[in-house]
Amino acid sequence: MSADYARLSSVVLEQCFGKVVQSVAECLFAASTRTLSQIATATNLTRKEAGLALAVLIKFRLVSFKASTGNPFLPEYSLKREDVICLLRYSRYIHLVQTKYGNVGASIAEELLNAGSETANGLLLKCLVNAENKTENAESYRDTFLRMIGDHYIIKMPELTTGDDQDDCVPKFLTNECDFFGPPNIDLQLLAKIRKGEASLADATNSIVWGMNYDRFHQEFRDTVMVDAIERKLGENAAECFRYILKLMYCNTDPWQRRVSNHITFVQLKQAIEKQSNNLDLMKHLDQYITLLADDSLGFLRKVGDMGSGQYVVDLEKSFESLAFACVEAVITERFGSKAARIFRVIRMKKYIEQEDLQKEAMIPSKEAKSLAYNLFQEQFIHVKVIKKPGGGGTGPAKSFYLFQIKSKDTVRMLLDTCFKALYNTIERSNFEKSEHKGLIEKSQRLDSIVEAMKERGESEDYIAEIAETFTPPEVEILNKVKNRIKTLSKAELTLDDTIFLLQMYQHHCTTLPTGITKFK
């Protein structure tokens, strides 16, 4: 975790939970574990405030706790650092649920994200209260909720174990991997009674808490990144074919397996497509599409044998290496121009290359090539390998050779840090714009609400226009500019998050670094 990521997570937490939570999280980010007293002392907050901030972070599953090794009655808290960035992806999660399950699913996911974690009854009750004027009934909410659990988008939180006094001080939880997605019993009659006020939520016996399974969403985003890349390069049919390959892959492979998937045979794939697809063109030329995918330089699919008319694996390592470096090249093109990107490609292709050979291979004039290579080196996109050869008989001065090379992991890490820094800057700038023009924004909001109320009351158009004119043209112009700037910054946030996600996938599949990505979160 870099300093840039620390700053980013701090500002993200401040946006969502305020300054107190931000300072507690900053304190936890700096250490592996801390006790409540240590947090209160380090942050200059009262014990009550620090405790409240920790309760919020635990509810939103951003802090975990365990008993101290020295004192089993003393809890120690630690921040789940890699989960903080998920707060920025909530809008993407909601959009995915909206496209898959419609408005009902979106409202369930929304309530769950707003609450952090919630019991099934509590969650459905909130949804039903919010949807009082809509046509959806309680059954549709329950069915969608159960479908979302079945598809692993919602996960059961570990159950509380009741025991001795120590458990009371530091609660312990029972994790059962086989029961993460067991459907709960939801009593609709009880829900109806609670809504009428004839019963209370405490009467519900089911106290299991549910939360969003973030990595299931990330799995979906990863698939989309791969399928979209194939669609752009090889067309729609190839993309559809690859979608079926991924479906088959998940039947026998852990979705977060790092390097390659388990084997998939051509026959299996053909049967699956014939059963589920209506695409005649794909069925007719399936063998050709498979060959196309396997021969493509992206390297998403690799042939490993001839069993079952051809045995294939999905090469996640190669595919994310290709995608991440396509991204790095795009960044270099935008920052230094296409010639620099060519130099980068030549170095990557040759692995080690001298300066003189570089300018010849890239076909760029020597002065320009030197300048571009130096710029790339200065910005840490490329690195230098020094090889020394001792002089004759070991007595003379050592002769050194300097070769350009690309340390792929370092380059990606550097770019990831740059993205974190850019995202932090974007959020800070957006906050600055909002605070700088706070008065103007609030005035426009007040005016909008007044105009709306007047329209509801049925006031005359002239009178409404007169009121609206209190907002002078220069003010309108400034406000529009500010709004546009904030919108551009928000769009940049989304785009940056896409890049961060891609680079994080590279780190998961192409390195052995701990990424915190698991099947169940």
Place this chain on the structure above:
Amino acid sequence: MVCLACFGNSATRARIKINVRGVYFSVALNNKYNKFEMAGRGRGGKTGTLTAEQLQALGCVGKDMPQVQTAPPPTFPPVLNKPIALETTAVQNYQLLWKEDFLNRMRDSPYYIISASQELQKTELKDWREKAVERLKHKALPEFNYKAMPRELNTTHRKRRGVDAKPKILAKKTNIEDRLKVLEQKELKTSGDNDTDEVKVKQESDSDHEDEDQEDPEAALDDEMDEENDYGNSYFDNGEAYNEEDDNLDDGPVY
């Protein structure tokens, strides 16, 4: 010219031969960590910043040499290439609107915590209109499942230390006039019986005294003062005992 040839005779370790200007180097490649280690003498040095000598070897001579940076770069340097404008899609618009809505909801939610000092600063800065709006807004109470959290975080039902040990005696609120009448009657009664049995009265008065202790508010307060409490009344010194005893300090050391 560089050429690479891999002679992998084991799964984890392999050797690579690099040919630089006709000189062959043998480099060991450790697959596990993807690190290159030089074979034999002459290991590769640091690959951080380059010295002038190294830059010359790389081909940067004279004017080509980049200037040494001694000051930090400018905070907002001019952008050499203007970045391309981002396209706005319907999906992005949906996400932007939802995100803005979510952040507003979170700001109004009970989970957005503002410390007491920050709250005070905020209210000082606000004008009367904002304060009125704030008063209208009632934040819902946060819902925490304290059973699933460490006990120390539960600030709502915290037991005070010593509450179970000994409940404090509180002064009862009584009607003073009624109380005076009762005391008067008692006095009369005791004066009548005084001649008959003096010893009995003494016993009764002792027992009455116990009752009074429980009923009389002043007595109850006195009792409270006598008990050891947080204010340490038992350590009160009225100064009368000053210089009465010297705690044998003048006696000199005792051997």
